[in-house]
Amino acid sequence: MAPQTLFEKIWSRHVVRDAQPALLYIDRHYVHEVTSPQAFEGLRQAGRTVRRPDLTIAVMDHNVPTSDRSLPIQDAVARKQMDQLEQNCREFDVPLWNLHHPEQGIVHIIGPDMGFTLPGMTIVCGDSHTSTHGALGALAFGIGTSEVEHVLATQTLWQHRPNTLEVRFVGKKPPGTTAKDMILALIRAIGIAGATGSVIEYTGEAVRALSMEERMTLCNMSIEAGARAGMISPDETTVAYLASRPYAPKGDAFASAQDAWLALATDPGAHFDQIVEIDLRQLEPMVTWGTNPEMSAPISGRVPDPADESDAVRRDMVAQALAYMDLPPNTPLEGIPIQRVFIGSCTNGRLEDLERAAKIIAGRQVAPGVRAMAVPGSGRVKRSAEAMGLDQVFRDAGFEWREPGCSLCLGMNDDILSPGERCASTSNRNFEGRQGRGSRTHLLSPEMAAAAAITGVLTDYRKLLEEVQA
């Protein structure tokens, strides 16, 4: 048989009806409170049921408060949406991890961490960052509410076959750089629509060297390059990660699953429709300066000058972004003052992210005038971090240590910026108003966010490491 990619293997094993578009079977459906109420209502109006509640899991994450959970929810509209999910899950028999469940958290953190997401699965959720789950070698993508309803009713989706794009990272990742820097460098290189219509597979020795949680950061932001999904072929790292997940197969079932998972990896010589190479050898910590994720530069760099852009359209876009961000052309990135810091989100709200940030802030203090928040991605992440004493490290430094949720990544709850405030954020989108009307977002890694909290300005965090060693 001709060599196949990971994507082709998963796709061909899930085709229920081979047509264009194909009818694809969905193995796992994650549901949350914001994009599901209208889907359940549609089922109700048509007298339909949820076909496979046993393959469906609902969580509350997008608009949950991250403050004290023993208090009543202040936001009446948000509460109504949560109550509605509660009622829908009861009526349609869908398992729900609600606000008070010990495992509550961000759907893209919980899925892999609990072992619901497994290699070879087709996975959907009414959320664009569903691409995260591709880190385990699954085909996972975001869908709209009409398609949520379709999957609830039929456990299938009509899908046009996407193109395959190999993103080949060349060379080793330099010490001090992270998966966040890799993905920001890719998006800068190919643009926010650079992978539209494609499923990305990330390859190269630097990808192999990443931990599973770092791979999730990489796959998470595939959508920020326009990709339908991002994925990584399963290997020993994947298997080792799954061995300790509560809901992953156990014992003999694990042993036989493991061989099947490894066999999913892209075959040598398999064909991709397109290949992009990203040289990592000069990679530095990255930070965004503009209003979409392709507008980034290495921390040693400067904000661009629209006058340097030869293309008129591009010149206008840069000028608009700088006006919104209130940054003069050619400003050095290092040294830009920030007022807020957010460490969390489905991009960087995992245990390793918190650990790496904690190393930078340990024994230091958040700069005067800066409000810094650490928001663990799930109940399990929070408990694990607390068992390691990380909560104390954050609190001692002056960080707020909060309850799990999407929080300031999209600001659906009270965690928002005031107009004009500038935030060093480990999240995934720096669109205008994303973190609150008039908010200014700089995307970066947890290490870089931690350093900004301490110095009060965008900082190359590697300098703080040198201080520790010196």
Place this chain on the structure above:
Amino acid sequence: MTPFTRHTGLAAPLARHNVDTDQIIPKQFLKRIERTGFGQFLFFDWRFTEDGEPKPDFVLNQPRYHGASVLVSGENFGCGSSREHAPWALYDYGFRVLIASSYADIFYNNCVQNGLLPVQLAPDQIARLLDLVDREPGLALTIDLENQTVEAGDLFHASFEMNPERRQSLLRGLDPIGETLLHEDAIQAFEQEHPSPIITVT
């Protein structure tokens, strides 16, 4: 879904690239549990001041574009979040057709699901159209999905391509779930051959 065959209406220009779904409908309006009523929040931060007053310079607040039902924009329209609230807001506001040089995948699909026609034209055609809309107050465009054309009398004519299945689905106003359930036997057969790993969550 209401079938889409042909539409004639006033065109409004939104001469930007990368109009993201956070701009189309900001997150504070995603808490409703209905599909309707989102039009009042469309492009909220661009349309209104912090005090809720209309910003006179925003294109949709200009009297000449009141009642517009065709929106013309640039590249990568609808990028970002998967929120279907974006096409719901555009439709509820009164838009029936979008014309742009490219779209983000999830948004494009969400439009088709809701009978909102996303027309794709080449960048030079978009540039010409934006110019024309600006120069000719009250310019109405006719978009014919059967013949796949965009026309403004003698002033503009373009043909567009669309995936045949998506086009059919818009023309016929299909209920996709109803269509899929016709394949119930195939779905059942698949489930018997490929048992999914089932989990019992507590």
